[in-house]
Every structure is written in structure tokens, then in C-alpha cells.
Amino acid sequence: MGGSSLNKPTLVINGKRTDGRDFNELRKIKITAAPLENASGSAYLEWGNNKILAAVYGPREVNPRHLADSTKAILKCRYAMAPFSSLSEHGRSGPNRRATEISKVVKEVFENAILLSEFPGSQIEIYIEILQGDGGTRAAGITAAAVALATSGIQMRDLPYAVSVGKIGEDLALDFNMIEDNYSDSDVPMAISPRNNEVLLLQMDGHMTKEEMSKAIDMAIDAGKIISAEQRRALKELYELRGESNHLKGE
């Protein structure tokens, strides 16, 4: 929410959304696995006009050391929007309150997904940098970070994905872009574990009946099939490429 009612654009024209999509249609998602060399794992994701880099460092020594947990790895997560990421004014650098909250709930998603007890006494860092934002950046960031983690080789229970469902007038709509996000009054980002459809992140504000909330969860799970497929395609592509180059080297 947070949008004003001033100069509100028409969000639905002839049954289609501003960018021509149907209500249950995702924007185009393209993921590239492991674009960064120094990180233990990374992913670059384009989701509509969102452009996001995710990277993973670790497991490595905990800094500061007293935070170490002898039973499991600790997780650190930074979600941040670049100062040039939005169409409006230059953003202030450093994490604001919104980014701090998102970093926390994203961290909790991966505390569920990663087998932290495999790496006692260490820390794993997840960095999500929004280079260009166009609505749904936390969902896109989680989807990218899951792929980055997979390329790092850190053991996970599952490869979570995330997507948001919002409400335009009386209709639920999948995967809001920025204009829809600004001028509608409900938005529900969700992260889901595809192996059992457990909801790992759920935030909502606005106005929804409980029936609409149930339907929103179903829409996210449905869309997850496409998102998961793209995550897996990106990973397969990476390892097929690696396989070929090893082959050429005679390994």
C-alpha cells in the first residue's frame, strides 16, 4: 500500500492489466546462475523490469566471533535497494526501516530452507541487491537468493520461491508491478517451499476477506510451478555449461 488516490491510473483495461497481462499471469522471469566469481554462490534475476543480484558468502568464520553458535551456522541477510534503483528520486544509501524488516523476514525464510546444523560455528551471508525495482522486489530477491544458495553447494531442504498476490478493485492479481503496487490497496508477498507448500514468508496489508486470502495462497502456489521451473532451468544450464567445459579440458 502507501499509494495515494491522486491521479490514480486505470489498472484494468478491457480485462487486461496495464502491461497486458491476465490476472493470474506472471511477468517474464529469467535467471542466470552464478554470474559472480568471488561469491560462494550467486544469481542474477530479471523479473519483469526488476533486475536483482543475489550472492552468498560462506560458510565461513563468524564475525564477531562471540555470535557463533556451536550447534549450527548463523545466517546474515542484507536486502538493499540501490540508490539508482527506482524511477523516482535518488534513494538514500544504507538500509532504511523497510529494508531492515525485509532483511529479517528473508533471513527467516532461509533459516528454514538451509540445513544450518551442517555447519556449526560458521556464518552464511546472503546479499540481495536490487539494481532496478519494479514492484515485488522482495519476492524476486528471495527467488534469486535460493538459486544463489544452490550454486554455492550449501545443503538445503528445498529451493524456495516467492511471489506476491495483490488486489485490484475486487479482483486478485498475481505479481504486481510498481504501478499496481502503488495504486492498489492490498499486497501479499509470499515465499513457499515447493516440496510441501509450506508458507515461509507471508506479509499482508490492506483489505481482504479470509476467502480472498486463501485464494491468494492458491494463486501463489500455482504460479510457483513456473517460478520453480525457471530456477531449475537456470541451475541445469549452469551445470551443463560446466560439464561441457570440463569435457573440453579432457577432465
Added chain:
Amino acid sequence: MEAMDIVEANYIKEIIAKGLRDDGRKAMDYRNIKVTKGVLGNAEGSAQVELGMTKVLAGVKLSIEEPMDDTPNLGNFMVSAELLPLASENYETGPPSPESIELARVVDRGIRAGNCIDLESLLIEEGKVWTVFADIYVLNYDGNLFDAASIAVMSALADTKVPKVENGEAKREERSAKLKLNNIVSSCTFGKFNNTILLDTNASEEKAMDGRITIATDGKAIRAIQKGLKGGFFKNEIEDAMNIALEKHEFLKGVITGE
């Protein structure tokens, strides 16, 4: 976690698996809730909430400010939260922690999404509006800060009186009208322990808790949700939580309004 915390968490998990709670409550029972409004004189509104042994104070101050660019006719609303070092051995002084920011933002979202404050009534004149600052002060931590803070802020807003304005300046000694509220939002926070879901977790239970979900409603619609901690929730568990939150609204509304 300290060794004693692990022992305590294991004990809590054991008794919850047997269908019990350490303080004898049923799964969907609140602890006693006590709201005292108007506990501070200088603040424009205030309320102290006791939820079991959790104690939260909310203070409301109003300031004359410029409106936001995109809402020139509306007042502003801002919630902050402090987990005071005097409230728990685990809280430290320093910049706001992610926990305190989350607490403030979740309380803010429910009240904002519920259109609780009549922001139009806060327009003073062109270019001048009231900004409503609600500050959450956690005084004693015994679990479920989300509901205690939400009740405290809603109650403090219900207690708030708007100062008179003379020549564009606030005359704080003279508070005339009550802050206009359009809606009352209540929040219900549930903890998940393996497959068991409990309402209003105390501090001992929160040591053993896997997941947390807060549902803010106005009795008709869902206004805000926040899922926290690493444990996930299944769709049917979220639906059950929404039903309970909608059912509990009348009771919590009564606690807030004192009616």
C-alpha cells in the same frame, strides 16, 4: 541459547506435545489483559497494557508538519518501538534492532490498513497537518509483544486529544477534540510448535517456538498479516488463525475501547 534456555525450551515442547501449557491455559486463551488509559499527562494520548506479565506503554504525540507530497490533505501517522534495556536481560541499548523495527512496522500496518485514524480530520490548513507519533515502550517482556503493542497503540489513540491550534501553532495546554477514529483493529499472534498452534505465547513458550503469525483484523476483513521466525505455516493453519483472529476481535475491541 544458554543451556538453561535449552532445558526450558525442551520442557515447553514436551508439555505442548501433551496438549498442555505451562501456565495452564487452553491453546486459544489470552492471558489476563489490563488496559489503563491516560497514564501520562504531557502526551496527547497514552495507554499502558499488561498482557500477563508483558507490560507495554504507548505514548502518542502530535506535531504540526507538512503533509506528504502525494497526500496533501491527509495527516501522517508513524509508529516506533523501543525494546528498552530495563524490559529484559536480553535487550541492549543501541540503534533500533530488526526486532523492534519489525514490531513497530507490523503494528503500524494493521492500524494504517484498517484506516483507523481519520487522517482527513488532521488537515489544519493548506500545507499544515498533524503528524501522529505513536511510540511503543516495552517495559517488561513476557512474550507476545505484537498483540500487547497493538492493543497499547490502539488504546492510546482512543485516548488521544488533539491540541487547539492558534495562529498556526499548537496550544498544547488546551486539548479540545478527541482524535477521530474510523475503525478499531485488533491483532492476534500465534506461535507454532511442531504441529501445535497456540495463541498469545509467553516468554517461556517463545524460547521453544518455531514460527509466529500475526493477523490484524477489524472483525470483518483481514487488514494485515506478518509471518515471522523460521517455522512455516500450511494454508489450513493460516486459515484457522484468520478464523480465530476474526472471532477474537469483539473481545479485543472491548479491551481497547473499554466498553
